[in-house]
Structures are given as C-alpha cells and as structure tokens.
Amino acid sequence: MENNDILIRLRYALDIKNQDMVEIFKLGGVEVTKDEVLKILTKSKDEYDDEVDVEESEDRIKCNDKMLESFLNGFITFKRGPQQPKPGQPKSQEPSRQSKDHVNNMLLKKLKVALQLKTEDMLDILDDGGIAVSKGELGAILRKADHRNYKECGDNFARKFLKGLTVSYRD
Template sequence: MENNDILIRLRYALDIKDVDMVGIFKLGGVQLTKEQVKKILTKLTEEEIEETEDYLKCNDRMLESFLNGFITFKRGPQQSKPGQSTNTVPTNNAKDHVNNMLLKKLKVALQLKTEDMLDILDDGGIAVSKGELGAILRKPGHRNYKECGDNFARKFLKGLTVRYRDVD
C-alpha cells in the first residue's frame, strides 16, 4: 500500500482536517503548506501521476514524521527526563516495515490496548489472535516478529473508520 493511500485512509477514518494535517506534519518536523498536503492527499492512478504535477509522493520518512506528530497531537508533548535527549527525528530504519510502524504508532497515539486493536481489526473484517497481533507489534529481529501485510493494514484502517466515523 502506498504511503499516500495510508494518509488518505487515516485522514478519512479519524476525520482530520487539512489545517490539522499541516499542524501534525509540523509537530513531526516536516514543514508543508496546505497546498502540499492537498497534493499528498490526492488520489490518482499511475497514469495520472505521470501526467500531472498536482501530486506529491509521501516517502517513508514523511509518513513516520506524520505519525510521530500525530502522537504529539493526540497525547501532547512528551516530558523529557533529565539526561534524555529531545530527538524528534524519525528513527525508522529499513528493517521495520511501514505497516508494522503504522500499527505501532497508531496504538500509541490513540492509546489503544491489545483488546481494542483486536476489536478494531474485527470491525475491519479480519479475525486475529492475540499472538498474531503481538508478533506484528514486536521489534524487527525478534524471533517471533512478523511483517504486517498491506491487507492487514488496510483492514485495520477500515476498522478505525468503522469505530471513529460510525460507518458500517
């Protein structure tokens, strides 16, 4: 799933306004204008992308910055402990799959418990065990780590839509 598609679905599911999107990107350390955000949120086919300049591709770093900003937006700025650096630079390395990062960061931002995530996935139309979800939320390199597929992430975003927008 493309990062732009993830942002489009997340914006719809949680009913985030354009102005808030700009603010969330800013909280994550990415300066974008409202017009640039609209270009990111434009849904186009592959052919239309090649033909138009009204499209801005969201890379993994931008998506992670947005998700970090979303955590700050929903939970407020983190209080730093003495001796702790205030590093807000995205930390995603190539090992962590984008969909895994998406689920982890949304879990933190929305303060979801494992049971909440299982209910959201059920609302999205997929039945998952606690063990399967735990494997997706693990760090890359852990022996039980499992990469989150596009369908799984899509169903999670659909479940968020059902939960937060009262859509059936």
Template sequence: METGGFSLENNDILIRVRYALDIKDNDMVKIFKLGGLEVSRDEVKKMLTKTRDSYEDEAVPEEDDDSFKINNSKLESFFNGLIIFKRGPQEQKPGQPDQTPAALKSNEPVNNMLLKKLKIALALTSEDMIDILAMAGVTITKGELGALLRKKGHKNYKECGDKYARNFLKGLAMRYRG
C-alpha cells in the same frame, strides 16, 4: 500471509488515516509540524491526492500530475506528530535526545510502524485493535497482533501484510466515523 489485492502506498495510508480520524487540512499541517516537518496547506492537499501508482486498474485522472508522493520519512513524521497532537508532548528525561530517531529505512514496509504509531496515538489496547480488525472482518489472535507490534529483529517479530494494514484502517474508519 498476503492475499492478493494491491499494495498500500504511503499516500493511500495518509488519505485513509485522515478520513478515519476526520482530520482537517489545518490540523494536518499542525501534525506534520509537530512531527518535525514543515508543510503548507497546498502541499497537504497534494499529499492527499492519489498518486499515479495507486490506481490499479482504474482510469487515472488527468489532474493526477498534481500529487505529491510521500516517502517513509514523511509518513513517519506525520505519525510522530499525530502522537503529539493526540496525546500531548512527552516529558523529556535527562540525557534523552530531543528528537526520536527515524525508525524506518526508505525502502522498508511501513505497515508495522502504522499499527504501532496508531496504537500509541489513539491510546488503543490490544483488545481495541483486535476489535477494530474484527469490524473489518479480520480475525487475529492477541499473539499474532503482538508479533506485528514487536520491534524488527525480535525473534517473534512478524511483518505486517497489506491485508492487515488495509483492514485496520477500514475498521478504524468504521469505529470513528460510524
């Protein structure tokens, strides 16, 4: 499924989502807080700096030592906060736990979670997602998309490759930034 290219780093994902949705630094701090993670504006700036690992064959800038590598837990906190930021807090049902348990393990790929959380945060339909991917030149069927949005362990679950994730973020930028 993957066709060459480089692997998406969590910092790259955060940078691309921030750009696509035109999120300001102060809002980034709020979003992380809504997701249960306290970060300062300076920490956000460091997160939005490419990490040394994300420079493939490019020259790595000297100031790169200032970057802050984002783990899966922090990225998931950001997406959970983004959902609340965009859609408002969810009403608690009786007997429901206060916090959503982390769905990602530290070494799991984040691409499927990225698609699911952005679909929820931006209230996208499957057709919207197919259109966004099409804007980036990727054709996907509703069935293929459904497999990417399934829960891991489901018989029809399919792992989302970096090609889909990268192009979804590219299409998102085209849709929201013109």
C-alpha cells in the same frame, strides 16, 4: 500500499481536517502548507479503475517513509501532547525507523500509542475491518523487527485495520 494511500485512509477514518494535517506534520518536524497537504492526499492514477480516464497529476507529492513516520510522530504529539524528555535523553524527535522495520508495522505501533489503544481495542478494530486475528498474531506484528517472533504486517492487514478504524471512529 503507498504511504499517500495510508495518509488518505487515516485522514478519512479519523476525520482529520486539512489544517490539522498541516499542524500534525509540523509537530513531526516537517513543514508543509495546506496546498502541499492537498497534493499529498491526491490519489495516484493506478488507484482508480481502468475504466476511468484520470491524468496523472504532475503536482502530486509522493510521501516517503520518513515523511510518513514524521506525520505519525506528530500525530502522537497532537493526540497526547508533547512529551517531556527524561534526563540524559536526546531532545530531537527525529524519525528513527530502521530499514528492516516494515512501514505497516510502524503504522500499527504508532497508531496504538497515539490513540491509546489496548490490545483488545485493536482486536475489535481489526474485527470491524473484517479480519479475525489472535492476540498472539497481533503481538507478533507489534514486536521489534529483530525479535525472533516478529511478523511483518502485510498491506491487506493494514488496509483492514484502517477500514476498522473508519467503522469505529466514524459511526
């Protein structure tokens, strides 16, 4: 699943307005305009059915991993407020994602923090999305990448979680 698709689904699920998207990106350290947000939220040609003839938009902005992580960091700040740095802690909120940590795992971890979800809440959301998961499986996905019980979160799992978010937050 592309990062642009993740942003599109997340925006729909949580009913985030365009101006809020600009503010969230800014809180995460990425300056974008409202027009650029609309270009990021444009679906790519391969997301449509083969029957529909859609021209590939040259203006479409591809969201990379760093940009997605910045958005998610900004979303945490947007929902929970700025965090005061502890003594001796660096001030910058620069994305720190290592290449071995999968994008979908990062998405679930950061949404859990931003929306202040407990494990049971996440299990309910996944159930709403149409997937039954045990507490242990979810714990394996939320672990650090170098942990021996770490499990990489697949696209289908992330898609079901975003679908469950839509059911939970839009109803």
